[in-house]
Every structure is written in structure tokens, then in C-alpha cells.
Amino acid sequence: MKTVTRRQMMGAAAASALAARVTAQAPPGSPAPPSNQDFAQAAQESHRKNSRILASFPIPMSVEPAFQFKA
Amino acid sequence: MTDDIFFATIPDLNARLKKREFSAVELTKAFAERLEKLGPRYNALALPLTKSAVKRAKDIDDEMKRERYRTALQGIPFGAKDLLSVAGQVTSWGAKPYATQVFTETATVIEKLDKTGALLIGKLAMVELAGGGGYRTAAASLFGPGLNPWDITRWSGGSSSGSGSAVSAGLVPFALGSETSGSILTPSAYCGVTGLRPTYGLVSRRGAMALSWTMDKIGPMCRSAEDCGLVLETIAGGDSKDPGSAGKSFYYTPQYARKHTDLKIGFATDDMGWADPAARPAFQAAMQVIREIGAQMVEMKLPDFPYGPLADVVIGAEEASVFETLILTGQVDQLADASQAANLKANLAIPATEYLKAMRIRTLLKEQFRKLFADVDVLVAPCRYDFAPKITEALDGPDPVPSPVPATPGMKDLIQAGNLAAIPALSLPCGFANGMPVALQLAGPAFTENTLIAMGKEFQNRTDWHKRRPPVVS
Numbered sequence: 146m147k148t149v150t151r152r153q154m155m156g157a158a159a160a161s162a163l164a165a166r167v168t169a170q171a172p173p174g175s176p177a178p179p180s181n182q183d184f185a186q187a188a189q190e191s192h193r194k195n196s197r198i199l200a201s202f203p204i205p206m207s208v209e210p211a212f213q214f215k216a
Numbered sequence: 217m218t219d220d221i222f223f224a225t226i227p228d229l230n231a232r233l234k235k236r237e238f239s240a241v242e243l244t245k246a247f248a249e250r251l252e253k254l255g256p257r258y259n260a261l262a263l264p265l266t267k268s269a270v271k272r273a274k275d276i277d278d279e280m281k282r283e284r285y286r287t288a289l290q291g292i293p294f295g296a297k298d299l300l301s302v303a304g305q306v307t308s309w310g311a312k313p314y315a316t317q318v319f320t321e322t323a324t325v326i327e328k329l330d331k332t333g334a335l336l337i338g339k340l341a342m343v344e345l346a347g348g349g350g351y352r353t354a355a356a357s358l359f360g361p362g363l364n365p366w367d368i369t370r371w372s373g374g375s376s377s378g379s380g381s382a383v384s385a386g387l388v389p390f391a392l393g394s395e396t397s398g399s400i401l402t403p404s405a406y407c408g409v410t411g412l413r414p415t416y417g418l419v420s421r422r423g424a425m426a427l428s429w430t431m432d433k434i435g436p437m438c439r440s441a442e443d444c445g446l447v448l449e450t451i452a453g454g455d456s457k458d459p460g461s462a463g464k465s466f467y468y469t470p471q472y473a474r475k476h477t478d479l480k481i482g483f484a485t486d487d488m489g490w491a492d493p494a495a496r497p498a499f500q501a502a503m504q505v506i507r508e509i510g511a512q513m514v515e516m517k518l519p520d521f522p523y524g525p526l527a528d529v530v531i532g533a534e535e536a537s538v539f540e541t542l543i544l545t546g547q548v549d550q551l552a553d554a555s556q557a558a559n560l561k562a563n564l565a566i567p568a569t570e571y572l573k574a575m576r577i578r579t580l581l582k583e584q585f586r587k588l589f590a591d592v593d594v595l596v597a598p599c600r601y602d603f604a605p606k607i608t609e610a611l612d613g614p615d616p617v618p619s620p621v622p623a624t625p626g627m628k629d630l631i632q633a634g635n636l637a638a639i640p641a642l643s644l645p646c647g648f649a650n651g652m653p654v655a656l657q658l659a660g661p662a663f664t665e666n667t668l669i670a671m672g673k674e675f676q677n678r679t680d681w682h683k684r685r686p687p688v689v690s
Contacts, residue, residue, distance in 0.1 A: 184558035192532075192562060195525035199573050202522060210575035211582060212430060 217246055222386030223685055226443045229389060230288040233280060240273040240280065240291035240335070247293040248337045251387040254688065255338065258368065258385060259360040260378035262298035263306055263339040269293065276333050288446050290333030295388040297376050298339040299346060299425040300326055300434070309425045310357045310375075311344035313547040323423025324458070325392060325434055325451040332450050340378030340391055344551050346399060347375040348427045348535040349559030350528075354607040356553035361607040364407060365686035366652055370604040371611075373403030379437045380407035385688050390438040390447055394424060396431045397527050398631040401657060404437055404643040406604035408653030410672065410682055411437040412444040415662045416638035417462030419448070420455035428534040429460060430575075431527075431635055440682055441642060441672030445470070448665060466665060473670030474593075479511040482592035484626030486517075489618050492602045495654045498647025499598050502656050505646075505678050506596055509671070514592050517624050519584035523632040526574050526581070530636070533571035536563035555612070578636055585637040589661040594671060597627035599643045599657035603650060634659045642668040645681040653681070 179187075217238055221229065233240060248266040255261030276291045301307045301319035308315050326336060341359035343351060354361035354371040362377025364370040365385035372381040376393030380403025383391050393400040395413045404411025412435045419434045426432060436447035445468035452466035483503065491499050507513055542548050543560050551557045605611065634641050641659040648654065656675075658668045676682050 179555075181554055181558060184555045185562065187555070188559045188562035189565075191528070191559075192566065195528050196570060198522045198525045199529065199570060199577065202573075202577055204573065204576050204580070208576045208579050210572050211578035212575060 217242065219386075221246065222250060223439065223683070224389070225439050226288050226292055226389060226446050229292055230290065233291045234285070240276040241270055243291065244269050244273040244293050244335050244337060247388060251295065251338050251382065254385060255378070255382060255387055258363040258365060258372065258378075258381040259357070260341050260362065260372070260381040260385075260387065261338055262308060262310070262341045262359060262378060265302070265305065265336055265338050269335045269337045272330070273335050276335070279333070287332050287450060289329065289450055291335070292389050293335045293337045294329065295338045295340045295379065295382050295391040296326055296336060297342050297379050297391070297393050299342055299394055300392060301423040302326060302336070302339065305339070307339070308358055309345055310342040310359065312358055312550040312552065313542060315358060319423070321423055324420035324455050326423070328451050328453070334450070337388065340376075340382050342377055343375035344553065344556065345539065346394065346396060346425065346427050347556070348396075348531065348539070349556035349563065351553040352555040352610055352612050353553060354611065356551070356556055358552065362403070363607065364604045364652070365688060366408060367604070369606055370652065371406065371607050373406035373604060375399040376403050376437065380404060380409060383407070383409040383437050383439065384686055386685065390436055390443055392434060392451070393437045394432060394434045395635065396428045396433070396531060397635045400435050400437060401599050401631055401641060401643045405599040405655035406653065408645045408655070408681070408684060408686070409437050410440055410444055410645065410676075411435065411643040412448060412665065412669070413634070413641045414448060414452065414665060415462070415640045417460050418452050418464060418466060418663065418665070420453070420458040420461055422455055422457045426538045428531045430534065431531060441644065441669045441676055442470070444642065444672075445666070445669040464663060468669070469666055470670055470673065473666055476671065476674055477510040479594060479667070479671070480514050480592040481506065481511045482514050482516040482588070482595045484517050484597065484624065485515060486622035486624045486626035487597050487601075487628065489620070489622030490601050490626055490628045491598050492649060495598070495601070495603060495649035498649055498654050499656070502646035502679075503596070505675060506656070508678070509674050511594075516588070516592065518627055518629060518633050519581065519588060521577065521581050521584070521633070523629040523636060526577055526636055527632045529566060529570055529574040530578065532559070532563035533566040536560065536566065540564065581633070582637055585639065593660060593664070593667060595627060595630065595659045597630050597657050599631075599655035601628060603652035603654050630657060630659060638662060640665050640668060642672045644672050644675055645684070646679070647681055
């Protein structure tokens with residue numbers, strides 16, 4: 146149900162040389178395909194980037210999460 | 217029966233059933249044979265259900281002989297994404313760890329369709345776990361890459377891959393898909409079918425795989441906007457067994473639709489700059505058709521929010537909770553796409569505070585969308601700004617940067633924004649780029665599906681893109 150946005154993924158990838166390595170399809174003669182470790186590091190880097198972006202977004206104290214707990 | 221029936225709309229098929237041009241059994245057998253024969257060639261078929269469908273079709277024929285007519289869906293075959301359970305049948309969620317999973321209950325949407333006389337002839341392939349973690353290749357599925365009927369070297373889109381391919385190739389008259397962040401709209405756009413993402417909570421998710429409790433929706437993928445209305449009328453409605461249910465029904469009432477000339481439609485000129493250059497002529501021509509419909513066009517842009525990171529955090533945190541056992545037992549490594557497995561593992565570490573922050577920002581986002589829809593009734597934009605990529609192409613590869621870069625983001629984040637805001641959207645085929653379908657997206661306020669469908673129907677009255685047929689592999 147979730148579709149990867151190539152532009153969005155690329156934005157995350159640009160954040161680090163490592164992420165850039167795992168994003169593009171490897172043409173002949175380029176570095177080896179990404180390993181599981183590379184994917185894990187890219188995922189963690191993406192998390193850090195998301196955290197930074199959300200942290201910079203101002204939220205008034207009165208704003209509650211977009212779900213309701215009902216008694 | 218001629219090949220025409222495989223590309224007929226629901227009202228047409230139903231009218232021909234009533235005229236006894238063919239029986240429900242004959243229609244069901246014809247589609248089921250076609251689905252079994254051609255479905256695997258597109259990696260679209262997860263599980264054929266021909267025997268049970270033909271048995272049920274006999275009951276429908278008996279009813280129709282006695283002129284016990286129900287809705288337009290009576291006697292119409294359909295397919296369902298393999299994330300929806302059918303009692304006693306395998307429901308794999310497109311993923312190897314669940315390849316033999318069997319539930320004892322049938323999903324509410326399938327029960328509703330059954331009650332109205334529609335006939336489930338097969339489960340349709342999907343991206344594993346609906347692509348929750350984010351995936352790198354089209355092959356991220358138990359069934360292999362979804363192949364596009366317009367060019368089988370290209371992807372059908374995801375995660376409702378089989379639903380898109382099967383409707384496009386005339387293997388089913390309509391299909392059910394699901395969307396958390398683009399999984400109905402994307403395969404609909406790439407495969408050239410008409411897809412509707414309903415308002416969150418309008419359609420029960422009981423019996424569907426959970427990915428994101430606050431964002432999952434189930435909706436129809438069809439041959440026309442009208443067909444989407446007919447299917448939505450059947451599957452919508454309150455369900456006490458779905459905690460997210462809005463408790464609302466939907467009645468497809470085109471006769472009461474607002475006049476198009478009374479509507480205000482928001483659009484962004486910069487969208488053309490973001491579109492793939494090959495697709496721009498089609499989008500521009502389609503926008504001209506929208507203008508000719510007579511609504512007032514209003515230039516605007518989406519509210520400024522970090523849509524991508526918001527969707528990542530909300531879906532990531534919720535899916536990590538849903539699939540915690542899969543991740544912690546290591547079974548997640550059986551997934552076909554290693555990057556998705558890595559993302560799911562990493563998502564377990566999303567802090568609660570960050571999830572809550574994302575959900576608080578989502579509150580602000582919803583407020584901004586309410587304000588936006590005080591000024592316009594419908595948003596229109598390219599559905600996807602590109603067309604179906606090659607199946608060998610890395611899905612997370614670089615997008616070409618448009619030159620010049622448009623001054624504003626326009627509506628390019630509308631899929632993610634609309635899903636976060638819980639609003640409905642309709643994907644309408646609107647032309648071709650390099651031989652592949654492209655589509656417009658109409659989005660509106662919550663529970664305004666009738667407005668979107670009416671506008672879509674008018675667009676399809678003036679165009680024939682939704683009637684085009686792919687060169688079906690034989």
C-alpha cells in the first residue's frame with residue numbers, strides 16, 4: 146500500500162555517499178551491488194534525515210495527534 | 217462471446233446478462249479461463265478461484281431467470297488483491313513468510329460483493345506486504361515483478377500490481393486494490409485503468425492486511441469512473457469490526473452531482489515542469505479538456521509540509537508495530553527485496569515521540585487541507601508525473617531533474633498529501649507517453665467521491681483513453 150517515490154528516495158540518498166551508492170542501478174564496471182549492511186545504513190540515514198526535518202517543523206503545544214482515544 | 221466482453225463496463229455486462237446474451241456461468245468461465253491463462257504472463261494471478269465462482273454463478277443465473285435483480289454488479293466477475301482474506305483460501309500478502317497463510321474469515325468487502333452477486337474469480341498479485349518498508353525493485357513480490365500489459369518489459373506499478381494488470385488486460389471487469397500511499401493510484405495510472413482511492417474510513421478494512429492503521433484504504437480499480445462508483449456503493453459502509461470505520465455509506469448518485477460549471481478546480485501551472493517531458497503533451501491536452509468542462513480554474517499549490525518524511529514516519533512506525541514478530545524472528549529476511557527488509561528492521565527504532573510528532577503535524581496538515589477546500593472543490597494534477605519504469609530499473613534510482621526546475625512544488629506531492637489528509641482521489645487515464653499510459657488525478661475533500669466520479673465521468677465522456685486496449689500477450 147506504500148509506493149516508493151523515486152524523487153523522495155533520491156532526496157534521502159543524496160544525504161550521504163553511502164546512500165547514493167545503493168540507489169542507482171549499477172552500470173558495468175561500477176562498484177559491487179549494495180549489501181544488506183548498506184541497506185541497513187541507508188535506512189538509518191533516511192531515519193536521521195526524517196528526524197531532522199520533522200524536528201524543524203514548529204508545532205503549537207495545543208496541537209494533539211491526528212487520532213482520538215475514545216472512552 | 218466476443219473479445220469485446222473482456223473490455224466492457226459493468227453496466228454493459230449487466231445489461232447483456234439481463235438480456236440473456238450469455239449467462240453468469242458463461243461469463244464467469246470466460247473471464248476465469250482468461251485470468252488463468254494470461255494472468256501468470258503478467259505475474260498478476262495469486263490464486264484462481266474458478267470453481268467456487270462458477271458454483272456461485274449458477275445461483276446468480278437462477279436468480280436472474282426469476283428476474284430477481286439486485287445491483288449492476290450481479291453476475292459480474294472480479295478479482296481481489298491478495299491482501300484481502302477469503303475463508304479457507306491462501307492469503308499470502310505477496311510475501312514468502314505468509315505463502316501458506318489461511319484465514320477462517322472473509323474480508324468484509326468481499327462478503328459485501330458476494331451478497332450483491334459479484335463473483336470472485338481470483339486473488340491478484342501484489343508487492344510483498346504492500347511495499348510497506350519501501351522497496352527497491354519491481355521484483356519485490358512472491359509472484360515476481362508485476363508486468364504491464366502495455367509493455368511487459370515495464371512495471372505495472374505497486375503495490376496493487378496484479379489488480380492494475382488484470383483490469384488493463386481484460387482479465388477481470390474490475391478489481392479491488394488497497395492504498396496507504398499510492399498503491400491504487402500508481403498501478404491505475406501506469407496500467408491505464410480508472411482507480412478510486414476512497415476517503416479513509418469509508419470502506420471497511422476488516423479482513424485486510426494492516427500496514428498503517430491510520431492510512432490504509434481499500435478501493436476499486438475499474439474501466440471507468442462510473443464503474444468505480446458502482447463498486448464503491450457496494451463496498452462502502454460502516455463496520456463495527458473496523459475501528460477506523462467512519463460509519464458512513466456511499467450512494468452513487470450521478471443524478472444529484474453538482475453542475476460542473478459550479479465547481480472550482482485547483483491546479484498548478486508548475487506541474488507541467490515536473491512532468492516527464494514525454495508526458496507533458498498528454499497532460500496539457502487533458503488539462504484543456506478539464507477547462508472545457510466549464511469549471512472555474514484556480515491556480516494554487518499544496519500547503520507546505522514535509523509530506524515524504526511524514527508518510528515515512530507514520531507508516532514506518534505503524535508497520536513496524538504490525539510486523540514486529542516478523543521482524544524480531546528474522547523471517548523478514550525471507551522477503552524478496554532486501555532493502556524493504558532493512559527498512560522494516562530500522563523502523564522498529566522509530567521513537568514514539570517522533571511518531572507522535574508526525575501525527576501532530578498531520579493534525580495541522582488536515583486543518584490546512586480543510587482551509588484549502590474552502591476555496592476549491594477539486595484538485596487536479598498529473599497522477600504520476602512519469603510513466604511505468606522498466607522492471608529492471610531500480611525504483612529508488614535517480615529521477616531526471618527537470619530543466620528549468622519549476623519555481624514551486626506545484627501538486628507533485630499530492631499522492632502522499634492526499635493519503636496523509638485521508639481524502640479521496642480518482643485516477644483517470646489521460647493519454648500516452650512513449651506508448652505507456654499516463655493519468656490525471658482528481659482529489660477532493662473527505663466524502664466527496666460523487667463529485668470526483670461525476671467530474672471523471674464527464675472527462676471520460678469527452679475522451680476515450682479509458683477505452684484503449686493494450687496489445688494483450690497471447
